[in-house]
Amino acid sequence: MSDALSLPPVGGVVTQATIDAYAELSGDFNPLHVDPEAAAASEFGGTIAHGPIALQALFRTLTEGLGVEALPPGTQIAVTYRAPVRPGDVVTAHAAEPLARDGGELTFEAACVNQDATQVLSARVTLPG
Amino acid sequence: MSDALSLPPVGGVVTQATIDAYAELSGDFNPLHVDPEAAAASEFGGTIAHGPIALQALFRTLTEGLGVEALPPGTQIAVTYRAPVRPGDVVTAHAAEPLARDGGELTFEAACVNQDATQVLSARVTLPG
Numbered sequence: 037m038s039d040a041l042s043l044p045p046v047g048g049v050v051t052q053a054t055i056d057a058y059a060e061l062s063g064d065f066n067p068l069h070v071d072p073e074a075a076a077a078s079e080f081g082g083t084i085a086h087g088p089i090a091l092q093a094l095f096r097t098l099t100e101g102l103g104v105e106a107l108p109p110g111t112q113i114a115v116t117y118r119a120p121v122r123p124g125d126v127v128t129a130h131a132a133e134p135l136a137r138d139g140g141e142l143t144f145e146a147a148c149v150n151q152d153a154t155q156v157l158s159a160r161v162t163l164p165g
Numbered sequence: 166m167s168d169a170l171s172l173p174p175v176g177g178v179v180t181q182a183t184i185d186a187y188a189e190l191s192g193d194f195n196p197l198h199v200d201p202e203a204a205a206a207s208e209f210g211g212t213i214a215h216g217p218i219a220l221q222a223l224f225r226t227l228t229e230g231l232g233v234e235a236l237p238p239g240t241q242i243a244v245t246y247r248a249p250v251r252p253g254d255v256v257t258a259h260a261a262e263p264l265a266r267d268g269g270e271l272t273f274e275a276a277c278v279n280q281d282a283t284q285v286l287s288a289r290v291t292l293p294g
Contacts, residue, residue, distance in 0.1 A: 054190045060186065061221075063221075064228070067234065069234075087224050087235070088217035088218070091217045092193065092215075092217055095193065096192065096193050106197050109247055110245070111216075113216075116241045117242075118239070
């Protein structure tokens with residue numbers, strides 16, 4: 037892990053196919069995620085992504101930025117979900133320079149935003165030392 | 166949302182097919198997740214699941230237990246990753262009775278454990294009022 041951390045934004049489009057594939061692997065087939073007609077009648081007005089999907093860009097920017105294959109055990113991620121992710125949204129994660137470096141621990145503020153610059157989630161990430 | 170919350174454990178098996186499908190939808194093809202031979206030579210000794218996969222049981226026990234289709238915007242989840250999830254693991258989420266009910270907010274302690282009763286993650290979840 038380099039001292040001069042630079043975490044380039046990483047993002048991608050979330051499609052209904054992404055959501056349907058996630059439903060298959062997680063077993064969560066709530067109509068709000070997979071049934072466009074039922075979801076259109078809900079308060080959200082259409083399907084939305086499962087919560088873990090909104091995190092995928094954050095995990096990618098952290099692992100790619102840190103040059104690691106996976107976040108190590110002991111990693112803490114405090115997420116606040118702020119807005120739904122909808123099919124067609126391009127979700128990009130941004131991570132700031134580390135806030136604190138305490139005995140080897142690194143703490144970052146991060147966020148995932150959509151193509152309208154709306155935060156879909158904010159997060160504070162602490163990596164163990 | 167009922168006053169007498171009861172959040173039955175929800176879980177399922179995570180297979181290499183689950184991990185491969187998640188790699189496709191997230192674009193995260195790190196060998197530690199998708200290349201059993203390369204992963205066998207790593208410190209983990211085999212492939213491990215992406216971080217968001219370990220959360221799927223938690224999301225399901227919360228939504229199924231609360232009788233909602235999705236967690237609402239404003240939901241906060243503070244996760245500590247404690248051990249990797251490996252192909253074949255059965256990951257089950259448990260959520261305790263609410264810790265605090267503050268102006269309609271609900272806070273739960275929760276954890277996902279594997280078939281050996283090892284915590285793969287612990288979490289504190291706060292739902293907005």
